[in-house]
Amino acid sequence: MIWPTACLALLSASLFACSASSAPGETALNKREHSAESPAHAAASRVERSGKAAFPGATGYGAQAIGGRGGRIIRVTTLADREPGSLRECLVAKGPRVCVFDVAGTVRFVGEPPVVREPFLTIAGETAPGAGITLAHSGGPEARSPLLIKNTHDVVVRHIRVRNDREGEHREAEDAITIEASEYVIVDHVSASWARDEIVNGYADNDWITISNSIFAFGLPRHDKCALLASDPNDAQHMSFVMNICAHSGDRNPDINFPPGSCVEVTNNVFFNAQSEFAEIWETYGGTPVSLVGNWFIGGPSTSDAAIGIVRQQLGSRGPAQLYEKDNRFDGAFRERSAGLSQIIVDAPPCDLVTEPRPAMQAFAAVLASSGAWPRDAIDAQVVAHIREKKGRIVRTPGRIPDVRHGAAPGPQDSDRDGMPDEWETRHGSDPRAADSWSDSDGDGWANFENYLDDRASARRAG
Numbered sequence: 001m002i003w004p005t006a007c008l009a010l011l012s013a014s015l016f017a018c019s020a021s022s023a024p025g026e027t028a029l030n031k032r033e034h035s036a037e038s039p040a041h042a043a044a045s046r047v048e049r050s051g052k053a054a055f056p057g058a059t060g061y062g063a064q065a066i067g068g069r070g071g072r073i074i075r076v077t078t079l080a081d082r083e084p085g086s087l088r089e090c091l092v093a094k095g096p097r098v099c100v101f102d103v104a105g106t107v108r109f110v111g112e113p114p115v116v117r118e119p120f121l122t123i124a125g126e127t128a129p130g131a132g133i134t135l136a137h138s139g140g141p142e143a144r145s146p147l148l149i150k151n152t153h154d155v156v157v158r159h160i161r162v163r164n165d166r167e168g169e170h171r172e173a174e175d176a177i178t179i180e181a182s183e184y185v186i187v188d189h190v191s192a193s194w195a196r197d198e199i200v201n202g203y204a205d206n207d208w209i210t211i212s213n214s215i216f217a218f219g220l221p222r223h224d225k226c227a228l229l230a231s232d233p234n235d236a237q238h239m240s241f242v243m244n245i246c247a248h249s250g251d252r253n254p255d256i257n258f259p260p261g262s263c264v265e266v267t268n269n270v271f272f273n274a275q276s277e278f279a280e281i282w283e284t285y286g287g288t289p290v291s292l293v294g295n296w297f298i299g300g301p302s303t304s305d306a307a308i309g310i311v312r313q314q315l316g317s318r319g320p321a322q323l324y325e326k327d328n329r330f331d332g333a334f335r336e337r338s339a340g341l342s343q344i345i346v347d348a349p350p351c352d353l354v355t356e357p358r359p360a361m362q363a364f365a366a367v368l369a370s371s372g373a374w375p376r377d378a379i380d381a382q383v384v385a386h387i388r389e390k391k392g393r394i395v396r397t398p399g400r401i402p403d404v405r406h407g408a409a410p411g412p413q414d415s416d417r418d419g420m421p422d423e424w425e426t427r428h429g430s431d432p433r434a435a436d437s438w439s440d441s442d443g444d445g446w447a448n449f450e451n452y453l454d455d456r457a458s459a460r461r462a463g
Helices: 039-045 087-092 360-370 378-389 422-428 448-462
Strands: 072-076 097-101 103-109 121-124 133-137 147-150 153-158 161-163 177-180 183-188 191-193 198-203 207-212 215-217 225-228 238-242 245-247 263-267 270-272 277-282 289-293 296-298 308-313 322-326 329-331 335-337
Touching: 039 153, 039 183, 039 207, 072 087, 087 097, 087 121, 147 153, 177 183, 191 198, 191 378, 198 215, 215 378, 225 245, 245 378, 270 360, 270 378, 277 289, 296 360, 308 322, 329 360, 360 378, 422 448
Parallel strands: 072 097, 097 121, 103 133, 121 153, 133 161, 147 177, 153 183, 161 191, 177 198, 183 207, 191 215, 198 225, 207 238, 215 245, 238 263, 245 270, 263 289, 270 296, 277 308, 289 322, 296 329, 308 335
Antiparallel strands: none
C-alpha cells in the first residue's frame, strides 16, 4: 500500500483517516516512479485539439478526449481472453482504434488483466449485442483492476460493466477502474461493483478527466470506498465527476484531494447509503479547490447517525481548501456538514464550471433514469430501486454477475466491414460498399461512424 507523504507521519494518530491510494499496477504492491512531466502528459500536450467533443453530449474537463477517432475499427469476436479476436488484443494494440463488439457476456481476463497504455482508444460497449459486455478478473495471485488506464492519453470508455466477482490475493490492487498518470480520459455510462479497494480510483498525475453518467456500487469492507478522485498527484489536475451514483460504500463518496491550482467539479451526483462519510474534502496536498453543486446526499440502512454529508478533512493539512457549495440536498438522519466547513466556503467557483449544473431536483431524476451501462443489468436495477425506496445495505462479499446470453450473436450485414451495418449506412447516406467510417456523408461535423455510435448509445438507453 502506498500512502500520501503527509499521512505517513500521522499513522499512529489516525490510520483510518489517511487517504490510502491503490496500487493496481502490473505487479503486487508495485512502486510508482514520478517525474516532473510524465511521458503521457508530454505526448498529450503535443496533440492538436480542435475543440470537438469526444462524442455528442460529452462533458466535463475530459470532453475533448480524441479516443480512437480516425483509427482502425477492431472487432471483438470472442469473450475468451488471450485468443485472436479478444478484447485484450484491441486494448493493447498500437495506434488509434475503436473496440467494437460482436459478442455479449462476460470477458474474464485470465491471469493479470491487460493495461491500457497505448493512446487513442475508444471502448465502444454500446456496439455489443444483447445485454452488453462485463469485465472481470479471474481471481488468484494475478488478479488486478480489470480496467487499468495507465501512462497514456485520449481514452474513451462507454457502456461497459466492471464486476469484481472473485477475490484476488492483493486487496490494494483490486479497484474496479483505475486511471493512473493519464490525460484526456472519459469514463461514461459505465457500471462497476464489488471492488475491495476503491471502485474507481485516480492515481498520480492525471489531468483533463471526466467520469460521468455512471453507477459505482457495493464496495467491499473493510475498505469499501466509492471513488478516490486523486491520490499522490505532483501537479494541478482538472477533474469532472458528473451525474454519477455512489451507493452502498462506507466512505469516499467521493474522496476529493487535489493540489492548489486544480479545477475540480463534482456536480449533479447521487450519493446513497454511506456508512460514515459521504463527500470528503482533504487538504493533504495544499488545499483542494472544488465546486460541489446540485448533488443529493441520501442516508440508507447502513448510514450511521454520526455520518457526515460533506466533511472537511484537516488531518495533515498543508493549507485550506476552497469549497463552492450550492444547491446540495441532504436526506437522512446524519450531519449535513462537518465542523470547520464554513471556514473554507467561497462565494464563486474556484474555476469556471465547464459542465452546466442542473437544478438538484431535476438532476436526481435524470441520474436515476439514465446512469450506468445500458441496458441495465439486475445489479444496476437493484441499486436504483434501493435509492428510490431507501433500502439495501453494504455487502461483505461479491455478488454474482447476472446471467446473460453469452457468445456471438448474428449481427446485421456489414459488407464493407467498416463497423456500420449496411442497413444503417443506407438510411444515413453513407456507402455500404465502401469503408467510409471516418467520412462525413451528411456534413454535420461528425464522422459516419461517430453518428452510428451515437445512435447505438441512444438505442440502448431507450431499451
